[in-house]
Structure formats: structure tokens, C-alpha cells
Amino acid sequence: MIEFKLDPKSGVPYYRQIIDQIRYGIASGKLDTGEQLPTVRSLAVDLKINLNTVTKAYKELEIQKVLESQQGTGTFIGSAKAQIPEKEKREKLRSICSEFLGIAGSYGFSAADIVGELTRKGR
Amino acid sequence: MIEFKLDPKSGVPYYRQIIDQIRYGIASGKLDTGEQLPTVRSLAVDLKINLNTVTKAYKELEIQKVLESQQGTGTFIGSAKAQIPEKEKREKLRSICSEFLGIAGSYGFSAADIVGELTRKGR
DNA sequence: ATTAGTGTTATGGTTATCTAGTACACTAAA
């Protein structure tokens, strides 16, 4: 089961973050065709956001054939494999890193500090 | 001189993207203390956005002592660096790295991906 | 048939973002 995380400080709308994470989850193999997603209600409670926000995310992905919703049953990963272009992935990574480095920088940390901390964890 | 780029599809507010890029520029050493930034008007024209949006970004950074604005002259990189006790700093670094890894991970990015991006030269 | 759990739809309201437009205040150079 995929684990969702929202970052309220990022400026990215919640429904967009949910969409992103599902798409990336499929692309990275963490989510597989036919797998059931959390129900709109449970995810809303989990993330402490409104039901409509989750619904909006799911609905948009259903329009894009990424998800398949069955009223009364649940929402599932569709058969259309979401292929995220390498370019888009790199932009996303860059955007996330840019935001992160900005935050870290405001605390006086350099890129080297962060790399040091991250590689320490990798050991 | 720093080169700004806005991504309208990212969902991140323009003023936030500008803030991020300035912070990023400082943290990565691309921007140095005392350096003049583009004028609010020229940057607005450059990025094809409204004057107020640029102003909002600059103003917020000025409040945080990252920038210094002089009416009639221009806006410059400030000298103030965040002063935080060493112990608190280390804990902070660990905590923000951990939080960031979680978010990046939910997008399918690994610590190695991030390190790769952060250690990239140029750009 | 009933019930619990699911997705769907709708109304109304608040806040944030961005825009357009206008005007004012200050600085440096001609």
C-alpha cells in the first residue's frame, strides 16, 4: 500500500500532490495494475484534508485513465501504465531539491551539509 | 547574474518559485552578498508576470533579512545569515533531511537521486 | 430487505494567488 505524504508548506495544492504521488508510484512500480487505493474517505481522514480534495485528485486521474473508480466498490489502478517522461521526472526532482535547498539554506546549511547528512544515512 | 525560470505547471505559486530560486542561488553560492538583483519591473517583464508578484517575493525575503531593498536604488542580497545554536542546527539538519527524504521518497526518488541532483555542477 | 461501505454530486463560504491599474516616494545622473 502506498504511503501518502502532504507538504503544506510547498505551495503545491494537495490534490496535485496526491496526483503526483500516485503517478510516480505507478511509474516506480510501487503501485500495480488492479491494486486498490485507499477510499476517498479514509485517505481524507488519513491526510486530514477534505473529502472533496481527495475526490478531485482521484477524479482527475480517472479522466486520464490512470485510475478506475467503481461506485460502491472502490478506486483501482487502471491498466494504462503511467509513463512519466524522463524530462518531467528530472524537473520534478529539481523542483523538489530547489525548494529543499532553499529551506535548508535559510537555516544556514549548504548543499554540502545536506549531501553529508544524506550520505551518512545511506551507510 | 541569476537567471530566473518559472514553471506554470508545477502548481507552485510564482512568488514562491522566485523566493526558492533566490534562496537556492544563495545557498549554492551563485548569489553573493551585496549583489544586485533584477529590478522588480524588469523581472516582471522578463517573466511575463505582474509587478506585484515580484514585489511580493522580494518583500518577503526582505522581511526575512535575506534581501535588502533601497527605494530608488535597487534590491540586493543581504548579509544576514541565520544564527542558530550549533546543537540546534544539527538536530534541525537531521529533521529537515528526514522530512525531505520522506517527501522525495513518496515521489519515488531515493537519497542517491537527491545527492546526484545536489552535486550537479552548473545550472 | 437491510446495512455498512463505497464513489458521486452539490451548495456555500473563506482564503490565497495573480492580475490590472494607478499613484506615490526616493535616488542618481544629466
Added chain:
DNA sequence: TTTAGTGTACTAGATAACCATAACACTAAT
């Protein structure tokens, strides 16, 4: 002094995002 260029301040409006709340429609198990 005048002018061009700078930051600053304000009003007003459009749109998007989010929330609270409520209701409706369908499915599967009992």
C-alpha cells in the same frame, strides 16, 4: 532642477484551492 529609474502602496477583480456540510447512488455482505 529635471528626468529616468528605482522601490512602495493601494484598490479592485478573477480564479483556484480548500473546507464544511449534506445528500444521493451504487455494491456487497448479512
